[in-house]
Amino acid sequence: MAAICRLHHIALHVRNVDKIAYDLVSKFKFNLFAARLNEKSSQFAFRNGSAVFIVNERLSNPFLGFEDVVARKGHHTSSQGLNEICCPPFRFGDRKNTNTECNFLYDVHPNYSVDTVSNVCFEVEDVEKTFNALRNQGCDFLVPPTTVRDEKGIVSYSILKSIVGNVCHTLIDKTQYQGTFLPGFENVTKNGARVDELAPSEITHFDHITYACPRRGTPDVMGWYEKYFGFQRFFIDRDEDVNEGFVLNENSIGLRLTAMEYWKCSELGVMLPFKGKEPDCKFVIAESLPEQGRNQVDSFLENHKGAGIQHIGLYTQDIISTAHSLAQAGVEFFSPPPAYYTEVGKQQEIVDAGHDPEELSQYGILLDADLHQDSSGPPCGLASAKKNRHLLQIFTKPIFAEDTFFLELIERRGASGFGEGNIRALWRSVQDYMKSQTEKSRDTTLRALQHKLGNTDSEEENCL
Numbered sequence: 001m002a003a004i005c006r007l008h009h010i011a012l013h014v015r016n017v018d019k020i021a022y023d024l025v026s027k028f029k030f031n032l033f034a035a036r037l038n039e040k041s042s043q044f045a046f047r048n049g050s051a052v053f054i055v056n057e058r059l060s061n062p063f064l065g066f067e068d069v070v071a072r073k074g075h076h077t078s079s080q081g082l083n084e085i086c087c088p089p090f091r092f093g094d095r096k097n098t099n100t101e102c103n104f105l106y107d108v109h110p111n112y113s114v115d116t117v118s119n120v121c122f123e124v125e126d127v128e129k130t131f132n133a134l135r136n137q138g139c140d141f142l143v144p145p146t147t148v149r150d151e152k153g154i155v156s157y158s159i160l161k162s163i164v165g166n167v168c169h170t171l172i173d174k175t176q177y178q179g180t181f182l183p184g185f186e187n188v189t190k191n192g193a194r195v196d197e198l199a200p201s202e203i204t205h206f207d208h209i210t211y212a213c214p215r216r217g218t219p220d221v222m223g224w225y226e227k228y229f230g231f232q233r234f235f236i237d238r239d240e241d242v243n244e245g246f247v248l249n250e251n252s253i254g255l256r257l258t259a260m261e262y263w264k265c266s267e268l269g270v271m272l273p274f275k276g277k278e279p280d281c282k283f284v285i286a287e288s289l290p291e292q293g294r295n296q297v298d299s300f301l302e303n304h305k306g307a308g309i310q311h312i313g314l315y316t317q318d319i320i321s322t323a324h325s326l327a328q329a330g331v332e333f334f335s336p337p338p339a340y341y342t343e344v345g346k347q348q349e350i351v352d353a354g355h356d357p358e359e360l361s362q363y364g365i366l367l368d369a370d371l372h373q374d375s376s377g378p379p380c381g382l383a384s385a386k387k388n389r390h391l392l393q394i395f396t397k398p399i400f401a402e403d404t405f406f407l408e409l410i411e412r413r414g415a416s417g418f419g420e421g422n423i424r425a426l427w428r429s430v431q432d433y434m435k436s437q438t439e440k441s442r443d444t445t446l447r448a449l450q451h452k453l454g455n456t457d458s459e460e461e462n463c464l
């Protein structure tokens with residue numbers, strides 16, 4: 001079994017990196033802090049808190065590369081040299097330095113026909129040992145242990161295929177590396193400063209990753225992550241059935257949710273530099289239930305052409321402020337039905353949690369109080385904090401053209417699960433959006449058809 005230390009980054013593969021880079025930097029306030037280019041591929045790394053995305057793009061247009069993207073974003077690259085073992089040194093602007101061996105470093109090319117988020121990279125302590133142990137257990141590896149080196153040290157990695165659709169996991173060991181990111185990547189600087197040293201943001205880390213899985217697929221996914229990574233069940237609701245998971249199956253919501261979490265290094269006795277405790281990224285499996293008709297999980301599976309990562313929760317320390325600045329920058333969020341904020345129970349819940357329903361409604365932020373407060377908590381002052389345990393969430397609209405993957409902002413005030421009330425409200429808002437998208441595309445098709453028919457008519461008239 002792999003002893004996972006922490007989540008290192010999550011990788012996207014997109015056809016047009018420009019749009020995603022623009023969204024991540026200008027709208028979601030990520031910093032483009034490192035990049036790697038060669039003739040066959042471009043890889044860009046974006047950071048917000050400890051949340052790191054690597055966006056991969058094949059260079060379909062050889063004239064559009066890193067310089068163009070950077071110029072558009074107002075960044076400048078440093079020209080510090082790199083020295084990779086598996087790749088000859090490559091410098092920006094040196095497009096003739098073709099490297100046909102190396103395509104996506106630390107990743108595989110998923111050969112996927114739609115934009116996708118397909119690699120969750122974990123840090124482990126010993127890649128070779130982990131590779132041997134997992135392979136002996138029957139795990140399917142795509143890349144054997146591989147070493148990459150520059151003047152700051154060595155990084156080794158290996159890539160395995162998960163049981164979920166196109167998702168794979170890069171296992172990486174950085175313990176012998178003193179550089180800021182990964183060998184092969186070059187730092188991006190802004191006004192002479194390294195971009196990853198800029199002011200801290202409200203987003204601190206990845207809170208959870210949600211998979212959309214086919215019907216009846218949950219037990220296999222859970223079993224796989226338990227066997228190879230030692231993931232453990234995380235109960236979303238205290239009344240949740242061990243085998244059934246958390247089920248919402250009424251009033252047009254047909255969803256089975258099951259969550260898992262993993263042991264962090266700190267729990268294995270290894271100290272990590274995150275205030276002594278590593279933040280924990282949960283994995284959620286979403287499965288659609290057939291009785292309530294077609295839904296957002298089904299549409300993800302169809303549009304994405306298979307199971308995969310449906311959304312990622314970004315943890316923020318202040319969801320109101322983050323939602324405000326992201327909305328100002330052009331991020332579009334799903335809104336719950338307006339009645340959500342005026343329902344007597346919900347209004348009271350929001351007020352009891354110390355929030356203003358009006359303010360939350362401005363952005364469409366949902367609040368869910370942890371109703372199962374356990375009474376065995378510490379006495380006096382902390383009791384009221386415990387009493388008001390809640391979480392706040394908001395979903396963005398899909399960020400890929402195919403209407404698949406989206407992001408979520410989440411702030412937890414003592415609540416560790418996924419609020420049941422929120423899931424219902426979120427579900428409805430996504431369903432409404434899907435309906436409006438279907439109507440829109442139906443209108444467009446109809447208009448196109450009418451237009452065509454009109455043309456045909458006039459052509460016929462012309463012929464007459």
Ligand SMILES: O=C(O)C(=O)Cc1ccc(O)cc1
Pocket residue numbers: 210257284286296297313393408418419423426427430
């Ligand atoms: O609340 C969350 O973040 C979840 O992960 C639950 C969830 C999963 C899938 C959906 O389509 C909607 C909600």
